[in-house]
Amino acid sequence: MSQPAPSLTTTEAVPLGSPSLSDAVPVDAASWRRRVDASARLPVLAYVLSGVVWLLVGTVFALLASFKLHEADWLGETAALTFGRVRPAHLATMIYGWLSMVDVGIMIWLWGRLLKTEVRHPWVLLASCALWNVGMVVGTVGLLAGFSTGVEWVEMPVAAFFCIVPALGLVAFALLSSLGRRRVRHLYISVWYLGACMLWTPILLVAVLLPIYSGVPHATVNWWFAHNILGLWLTPVGLAAAYYFIPKVVGRPVYSYHLSYLGFWTLALFYNWAGVHHLVGGPPPQWLVTVSIVFSVMMIIPVLVVAVNHHMTAFARIRRVLYSPTLRFVVFGAMSYTVVSLQGALMPFRSLMEVTHFTHHTIAHSHLGVYAFATMVAFGSVYYLLPRVTGWEWASRRLIALHFWTTGLGIGMYVVGLTVGGIQQGLLMNDASVPFLDVVIATKPWLWSRSIAGVLITVGHLTFAWLVWQIVRHRGPAPDGPVYFRPPPTGLFGRGDGGRAPVADSSLL
Amino acid sequence: MLTRPALLFLGAFAAILMSYTALSLVPKMQLATIEPTPGTEQPFGAQVQGREIYIREGCVYCHTQQVRAPGYGADVERGWGPRGSLPGDYVYDSPHLLGTMRTGPDLRDIASRQPSADWHYAHFYNPRSVSPGSVMPPYPWLFRTVEVGPGGAPGNAVPLPPEFAPGDGLAIVPTGEAEALYAYLMTLKLEPVEAPAPSPATE
Numbered sequence A: 001m002s003q004p005a006p007s008l009t010t011t012e013a014v015p016l017g018s019p020s021l022s023d024a025v026p027v028d029a030a031s032w033r034r035r036v037d038a039s040a041r042l043p044v045l046a047y048v049l050s051g052v053v054w055l056l057v058g059t060v061f062a063l064l065a066s067f068k069l070h071e072a073d074w075l076g077e078t079a080a081l082t083f084g085r086v087r088p089a090h091l092a093t094m095i096y097g098w099l100s101m102v103d104v105g106i107m108i109w110l111w112g113r114l115l116k117t118e119v120r121h122p123w124v125l126l127a128s129c130a131l132w133n134v135g136m137v138v139g140t141v142g143l144l145a146g147f148s149t150g151v152e153w154v155e156m157p158v159a160a161f162f163c164i165v166p167a168l169g170l171v172a173f174a175l176l177s178s179l180g181r182r183r184v185r186h187l188y189i190s191v192w193y194l195g196a197c198m199l200w201t202p203i204l205l206v207a208v209l210l211p212i213y214s215g216v217p218h219a220t221v222n223w224w225f226a227h228n229i230l231g232l233w234l235t236p237v238g239l240a241a242a243y244y245f246i247p248k249v250v251g252r253p254v255y256s257y258h259l260s261y262l263g264f265w266t267l268a269l270f271y272n273w274a275g276v277h278h279l280v281g282g283p284p285p286q287w288l289v290t291v292s293i294v295f296s297v298m299m300i301i302p303v304l305v306v307a308v309n310h311h312m313t314a315f316a317r318i319r320r321v322l323y324s325p326t327l328r329f330v331v332f333g334a335m336s337y338t339v340v341s342l343q344g345a346l347m348p349f350r351s352l353m354e355v356t357h358f359t360h361h362t363i364a365h366s367h368l369g370v371y372a373f374a375t376m377v378a379f380g381s382v383y384y385l386l387p388r389v390t391g392w393e394w395a396s397r398r399l400i401a402l403h404f405w406t407t408g409l410g411i412g413m414y415v416v417g418l419t420v421g422g423i424q425q426g427l428l429m430n431d432a433s434v435p436f437l438d439v440v441i442a443t444k445p446w447l448w449s450r451s452i453a454g455v456l457i458t459v460g461h462l463t464f465a466w467l468v469w470q471i472v473r474h475r476g477p478a479p480d481g482p483v484y485f486r487p488p489p490t491g492l493f494g495r496g497d498g499g500r501a502p503v504a505d506s507s508l509l
Numbered sequence B: 001m002l003t004r005p006a007l008l009f010l011g012a013f014a015a016i017l018m019s020y021t022a023l024s025l026v027p028k029m030q031l032a033t034i035e036p037t038p039g040t041e042q043p044f045g046a047q048v049q050g051r052e053i054y055i056r057e058g059c060v061y062c063h064t065q066q067v068r069a070p071g072y073g074a075d076v077e078r079g080w081g082p083r084g085s086l087p088g089d090y091v092y093d094s095p096h097l098l099g100t101m102r103t104g105p106d107l108r109d110i111a112s113r114q115p116s117a118d119w120h121y122a123h124f125y126n127p128r129s130v131s132p133g134s135v136m137p138p139y140p141w142l143f144r145t146v147e148v149g150p151g152g153a154p155g156n157a158v159p160l161p162p163e164f165a166p167g168d169g170l171a172i173v174p175t176g177e178a179e180a181l182y183a184y185l186m187t188l189k190l191e192p193v194e195a196p197a198p199s200p201a202t203e
């Protein structure tokens, strides 16, 4: 077994997955990994495939919502496809369908790898996946049929959440009982993030769904929730994945293990206070918004900590993004995380919010988070783990490259266009001498640019879905090794890092 | 002794409990006894149904219902209300419909600035019939097409410019749903209050 990182100072700093770990492992690394991957195979596949299906559904809604914002009469006769129904359907399918489900898949796989133990109760996990999908179908159809709850980010009829929350409970049950069987002493930072969000997410959902709020307090709990579903659910999984895959593919330990603890606790303490900045200038008590703004700014600490850790680790061997699809997507995501979070920490100042609040600038910001960060990291993770759980290889490096460039350029265009467009919209709106309709008309070119970006991204999603389908079905000629964007120089990827031994020798590293 | 994972879960739980208490429960208690501002009335009958249609059609994704106080943004200058919104304006709102996006104008005071039923019906039926260039969706399913009898168009026929009218011998009339939505919009009215609203903009 080759060592990915020759100069390790502390054993603590080793990502647990790496073979040089000294913890007592029952068998040699290659075969325990095979066992762990095999135990996770069905649940991971079920969750990842479900996620990809919802990604496609959500993409259709995205295009409908996007085009309808400038071509309002397009499909205007159909109540089920009106903007105000398609938009929450887009959010629900993307957040609770695509990102949440693929993240659970990634989580299950990482959990086994990081704790060096078989994932227990795979059938419970499969049942939870089925239940979750039932919830999503009920919720999506319900939204189109007009049964929205009207509460942003939890618009789906409550019946949907009566499926999703118990499904999350089942996932937590299976993973916690695997935790009891772990074969490592030390818990890697990714386990912290995953474990904590397993607790946070059901609490968040239950808290926001309690039928006890009205008026302004309802608005504050609503935005406390909406911000936290990003900060305490999608972000921890994204960071956990980045903390695993970057060192793994780069073949070095994370830059500073102590910093990562600091990053974790500051995130846990600060992020969940930040949400009410969505209500700046509105009717909630002044002190509330101020508290939120203060905590939003304090988020700079965990963000910089994570940034230092991820980027210092990756940049040492940044040339590897030329070769490894996983690394390229994950590094793209990690860099976006830095950008979106610094933007998030600076934006809440009242003077800036005076312009950007209530405009498309917010939409650009949220896509920078949910897409350029969370979704891109999820793509990268899937590129790494699917070959391990399917025992097959990606069908085409050209198509992976197509996926990367369409989504990368697409989201760049999306975010830049709406950021600029949103600022313009805000400035015009704050000038009372400009008639409102002129503001609407001035914004249209930017909405067009989003639609074009959306088409580009859609091409990427279709490519990705096709690749996933191919690898799951074991299509194409038997692979002779890992797929890179271009052939890496010999020895660049040892067997312990981003690469893996040829499937032929069946050691699915 | 607590194990590591137990400590982790405990810390994580404490963190979220604190913020939930501060950002949700405390405001709930602080605002529990608040009086409705003058002019804020509990919707009933068709107004309630109208509010449900507002939720069903997702008007909230393009319209806020919160006016920013003078000095912060240009809401009052635009005529979107006589003052900034106050918590007392929302005591009957469940779910709240504050919104965060202004693809369209704020609607918290729409009843004062646009009371005309004919205008709203034409606008719901097709916004471009009264606001050329608008990107607001049309809501034709809130209307019925009827034949114009020998006695002329029905009294509640929606006046539409020719390019949006349904054709010779036909007229568009609002259904109960369109009427309910209109009735709800007419509850959205802000009245000035004696003490000037404390401006949330000043830091």
Ligand code: HEM
Pocket: A059, A062, A063, A065, A066, A069, A087, A090, A091, A094, A095, A098, A099, A362, A363, A366, A367, A370, A371, A375, A450, A451, A453, A454, A455, A457, A458, B061, B101, B103
């Ligand atoms: C094909 C690419 C995409 C396009 C064209 C697109 C388009 C849109 C549009 C038009 C809206 C409504 C904005 C408004 O109300 O003005 C929206 C909102 C939203 N989308 Fe997307 N979207 C895309 C991908 C995604 C993905 C992959 C995710 C999540 C993983 C996502 C998550 C969201 C969220 C969370 C919102 C609500 C934003 C907010 O309230 O701030 N979108 N998107």
